[in-house]
Amino acid sequence: MPDAQLGRSRLVAQGLVTRPFARPSDAVAALGAMQGQDLPGVLASAALRTASGGVRDVLEDLDAGALVRGYPMRGTVFLLPAVDAVWMTELCAERPIREAVARRNRQGLDDSSLEMAREIARAEMAGGPISRAQLFELWEAAGIRTTGGFGYHLVFMLIAETTLVYGPWNGTEQDLALLDQWIPDSPRLARRFDGDTVAATAELALRYFTSHGPATVRDFAWWTKLPLTAVRAAMPLIVEELETDGAAEASFWRPGLLDEVAKVGRAxxxxxxxxxxxxxxxxxxxxxxxxxxxxxxxxxxxxxxxxxxxxxxxxxxxxxxxxxxxxxxxxxxxxxxxxxxxxxxxxxxxxxxxxxxxxx
Structure with missing residues (x-):
């Protein structure tokens, strides 16, 4: 059933009412990630949570390498803070990659095509980012099929394995770039968390609950497609930093959120x-x-x-x-x-x- 009070609380938690973020990259970092298959839409989503509300700031963050798009989870493209793009992808993308490989094998696209596509991308992008259309032309010229969803699959795989990333704005869309070249300071899971996936899950969950809550553990598990067992193992690391309703299936949110909702009132x-x-x-x-x-x-x-x-x-x-x-x-x-x-x-x-x- 619709719950207007819950909706208002989530709007405040997400920054859509108070617009508390100085930069779009701050807003995206606070939320963890924003679903981004509608590129103009996700750029607007980031802008609508900032004090200025302007899309120019979002494009500046893209061009500065502060924001990127990738495939960190659910096999879906998300807008990400560049500094978190690699470890989040390593944490959450294993299952979507397995599923994509299974589909590829059924469709007759073999590992050699992916290897060749990777080599071409590395060679051609050594001089800087290029558009997806340019990359597809290069692959086609090399005899790699891109029609029928094959090109999309190759881009997905190269991004999910953290070879490529959607980087700077070219006037109509984001160019593709070599991840290690475009965002070289984005740490891997091994460096950011010493390889501790429980700690990494806890960090992402804390961001989710503080920006999306009131929300449940099942909400977060659905959002990331991480196993419920992995999420539950991480919750003891962060539960003291959150408020909860203590229900049988508890909701969690950031401390002081309900007071903030009351303070903004009709807004x-x-x-x-x-x-x-x-x-x-x-x-x-x-x-x-x-x-x-x-x-x-x-x-x-x-x-x-x-x-x-x-x-x-x-x-x-x-x-x-x-x-x-x-x-x-x-x-x-x-x-x-x-x-x-x-x-x-x-x-x-x-x-x-x-x-x-x-x-x-």
Missing amino acids: AAGPLLLPGFDEFVLGYQDRLFAMAAHEHVRLVPGNNGVFRRSVVAGGLVRGTWARAGTASRRRLEVEEFAPMSATRMRQLEVLFGSYPWVLP
């Missing part, structure tokens, strides 16, 4: 225009805290994994929105789950005018 219920894959919607195992089941169907038509942009108000998803018109004359289109007042629609128009678009 926590104010309207927001969020990107389609924002962590407010995708950061939890069960999304129905923020909407009814029949409304969820409208947010994810056909349940095909493609999320529409959400209108949030009162701690709940109240509808979806889109940008229509031409680059010179953009307009907001809202699909309401229930009728909204004229005042609310005017508020949404103001938010639309200040939304951090990265592309015209």
Whole structure:
């Protein structure tokens, strides 16, 4: 069932109400990672949690090597703090890699193709980052198939094994770069945690609960796809740093969060225009805290994994929105789950005018 109070608490925890972060890289580090297959959307998600709210800061952090995108967990691309990209991937990507290898073997893409693709990438990127389209052209010229999802698989594998990373902004997307060259100071699990996966899991869990909570251990295990046994083994290392409701399936959150929610008061219920894959919607195992089941169907038509942009108000998803018109004359289109007042629609128009678009 929708829970407006829980929704408001999570909005405050995630920084969407108070925008407490000086830089986008600070916001992403606090959350641990942000789901990033919708690149313009995740750049907006990072901007919407900062004091300036501007996308220019996000692009600066990309170009400075402070933010990257990779495949740390769930076989899904995430925006990551560069300093955490390697150890997080080593901690969480083992299972998605195994699953990808199994699919590759069924589809007839052998290890030799991956090895050749890796060698070409290393040679061609020694001089700096290049676009994914350029890399695909190089692979095709060498006789490596990239159509039918093969190119995507190769990029996934090279990123998940920490050979490549999505790095600087090239005007329309991120170029691919050699990880060791682009973010050479990103420590591996062995150096960051002395190889202790329990300590690494605890660090990531602490970030998750302090930025996403109130949330449960199952939420975090779903978010990372780490085994529940591994998550439970890590919880004793951090439980004293969190508040909890002590329920049979306990929720955890950062100390003082509920007081913070009370302090911001009505601001926590104010309207927001969020990107389609924002962590407010995708950061939890069960999304129905923020909407009814029949409304969820409208947010994810056909349940095909493609999320529409959400209108949030009162701690709940109240509808979806889109940008229509031409680059010179953009307009907001809202699909309401229930009728909204004229005042609310005017508020949404103001938010639309200040939304951090990265592309015209």
